[in-house]
Amino acid sequence: MLGRTYDSQICSVAGSLEVVGERWTLLIIRDAFMGARRFEEYQRRTGMARNILAARLNRLVDEDILKRTPYQEHPVRYEYRLTEKGIDLWPVIVSLLQWGNRYVYPGRAPVLLVHKRCGGAVDEHRICETCGTKLGPRDVEARAGVGGGMAPAEKIPA
Amino acid sequence: MLGRTYDSQICSVAGSLEVVGERWTLLIIRDAFMGARRFEEYQRRTGMARNILAARLNRLVDEDILKRTPYQEHPVRYEYRLTEKGIDLWPVIVSLLQWGNRYVYPGRAPVLLVHKRCGGAVDEHRICETCGTKLGPRDVEARAGVGGGMAPAEKIPA
DNA sequence: CCGCCGAGTTGCATGACGCAACTGCATGTG
DNA sequence: CACATGCAGTTGCGTCATGCAACTCGGCGG
Numbered sequence A, B: 001m002l003g004r005t006y007d008s009q010i011c012s013v014a015g016s017l018e019v020v021g022e023r024w025t026l027l028i029i030r031d032a033f034m035g036a037r038r039f040e041e042y043q044r045r046t047g048m049a050r051n052i053l054a055a056r057l058n059r060l061v062d063e064d065i066l067k068r069t070p071y072q073e074h075p076v077r078y079e080y081r082l083t084e085k086g087i088d089l090w091p092v093i094v095s096l097l098q099w100g101n102r103y104v105y106p107g108r109a110p111v112l113l114v115h116k117r118c119g120g121a122v123d124e125h126r127i128c129e130t131c132g133t134k135l136g137p138r139d140v141e142a143r144a145g146v147g148g149g150m151a152p153a154e155k156i157p158a
Numbered sequence C: 001c002c003g004c005c006g007a008g009t010t011g012c013a014t015g016a017c018g019c020a021a022c023t024g025c026a027t028g029t030g
Numbered sequence D: 001c002a003c004a005t006g007c008a009g010t011t012g013c014g015t016c017a018t019g020c021a022a023c024t025c026g027g028c029g030g
Helices: A012-020 A025-033 A039-046 A050-062 A090-103 B012-020 B025-033 B039-046 B050-062 B090-103
Strands: A066-073 A076-082 A111-115 A140-144 B066-073 B076-082 B111-115 B140-144
Touching: A012 A025, A012 B025, A012 B090, A025 A039, A025 A050, A025 A076, A025 A090, A025 B012, A039 A050, A039 A076, A050 A066, A050 A076, A090 A111, A090 B012, A090 B090, B012 B025, B025 B039, B025 B050, B025 B076, B025 B090, B039 B050, B039 B076, B050 B066, B050 B076, B090 B111
Parallel strands: none
Antiparallel strands: A066 A076, A111 A140, B066 B076, B111 B140
């Protein structure tokens, strides 16, 4: 246990980071939005060590951000899906993605978010630049940009 | 250096987290938005260890998220202010704040964001709920909610 | 001179993370 | 039957990140 935690701060930013700020956690949540479900898939996508992944998944389930559901019985095997609480982290993921597109990959964004229905780009307020609709996670899809980050037209969430 | 870094991933979320994902970094950025400038003030607000704070400030200056400017000469003393690149992290901070208000402090948000000009609440798209204006960091102020997180009407940024 | 202040720096201890092998419970094949 | 493979973890140990608390330095003031 870290000697100094944020949770003595009465602050929502600190409170959120106490839950999702550990190394790798937001990448797991990102991958859940991108359709990952099983342990091996999270591990392959993130490249993280298996012991850390197991610990993070357990924490996310405890925090009710992911829900663990069995997909078979012999042996019992689980999938990890976002809860509503987890889905509500979408603005965090999108804001990181948009900041990264601009400052980490300037002019060569690996992934672009587009409005599924009309193809418009998602602006910094998560509003469709073409039709003006306020967008939620089920309204958008990720497209490969010029930087080559993912397969085309993957859905968020699947 | 960590054995597995995110930066092998061609992904903007990962790229952003490689820059701002270290422990305490986003809280420093939060405090910069809340008006902190000097070393001692960041240290007092965050409660973090001085060696870590020094390292983080140096990293943020290197990454051009904070700008270090001298405020005196004998001895030379510095202030740390957000650059435009740093200010563009505001959606990240706001989304964490809003998620935390809802799920870490349900019904007792410590801090609420309001539109300075008309007093309307800031919605999840960072749009004024009263007048419909798309809001940026200079358009809003933080108000104490019912959870007692900060002094009233502090400005973001000062 | 001493004391205080602010901005760090330093040395060491503790905890987080990574590595790589292992375990357990299956299923499939020869 | 034995062995191989797959999946989802678990384990033991080493390395690195963070925290603690003292220290240093360059001032200023009494």
